[in-house]
Amino acid sequence: MTPPDASDTPRPDRWNNLDRPPLNEPALRRALVREGGLWTSLDVVAATGSTNSDLAGRGDSAPEGAVLVAEEQTHGRGRLDRTWSAPARSGLFFSVLLKPGEGVPGERWGWLPLLTGVAVAAALSREAGVDTALKWPNDLLVTVDGEERKAGGILAERVGDGVVIGVGLNVSLRADELPVPAAGSLALAGAVSTDRDTLLRAVLRSIEQWYGEWRDAGGDPAACRLQEAYAAGCATLGRTVRAELPGGHVLTGEAVAVDGDGRLVIGTAEGVQQPVGAGDIVHLRAGRDQ
Structure with missing residues (x-):
């Protein structure tokens, strides 16, 4: 048996952290990247500064439907240049590239982060059993100990002929790991599942469904019932x-x-x-x- 080379770079091992195993990249690709579907590529990296910045850096050469996922983000960004950080493998940190094209007027592209919020909340309700509310325009809220807490956020950036949309979601964060007292996680909200592979598949499939219906409607939020769905799930309305x-x-x-x-x-x-x-x-x- 050949001894390991001391210079070898350590590779992720599904058994080295049973509480927070790495994402199964090959299985995710098989489940999500298919002919005729929205998602055209899916890459998982161990760590990066920002998936949004990385995906935006690919420029117009990247095809629509590119997905970039990070096990850890060291310089994740939210709105107003706020930082977003969490322990490795404790959440879902990913970005997608969408190119609505000429079939959707540019003035309707502003619905994309709201569409993503609806899609993520719907998926989490089904797969994690967590009632996720939306705070306008891009926060994901869960209830922890009777209080609304921010468990995730969405950041959309116009890049060339498309939009890069980043999602950060706290999945398994414990109370002592929260960056601020007002933060939350699916685990703290009593999720029935914190399996990140299952959750990521559900979220990306939900985005694909809502995006397809919105694009087919020419971006009309009323015709595809996106406006109605957002209002129904928005915790900001009436406040x-x-x-x-x-x-x-x-x-x-x-x-x-x-x-x-x-x-x-x-x-x-x-x-x-x-x-x-x-x-x-x-x-x-x-x-x-x-």
Whole structure:
């Protein structure tokens, strides 16, 4: 028997962490990459700074449906350049490249992160048994000990003729591993399954279904019932919120709707309904901000 070379690079071993085994890349490819399907490639890397940055760096040469998954992200990014970090193999950290093409007007591409939120929440409800709510525009919320906690987020970036959409989701994080007290995970929310292979397959299949229906409808969120589904799962609607807008402006009122352009409509005390297309939304509840 030839002894191992000391210079050999350690390879991931499914048995070296039974609590957090690595993703099964070959099995994921077999299940998801198929002729005629949306997903055209799927790669899993041990660690990277940001899957969004890596996938965006491939430029226009990458085909639609490319999927890049990382076991660990060291410089994951959220909205407003916030960082997203978690222990290796404790969550799902991946990006996908979508190219809606000329069949979908550019002004409707803003629905893609909301579509992704609906798809992820629907998949988690089925596979993990966790009621996942959406905080406009791109946060995934779960309930832990009776409180809403952020368990994931979505970041969309326009790249050439497509959009790279990144998803970060805390799966098995324990309470002592949470980056901030307001964070959560599927495990802490009582998930019936935290098998990341199963969850990733379910999430990508759900994105494929919703994206296909949206694209077939020319990006019309009402025709494909995306707008209806988002509103049904949005925890922001009906709440009093504070919108921290670009330029330092602040708007407070009740979130009353998500309009056809994916904007959050806020009703103010003056009786004005103001659509908000970008900004940081804070839920205000019984004197507590979240």
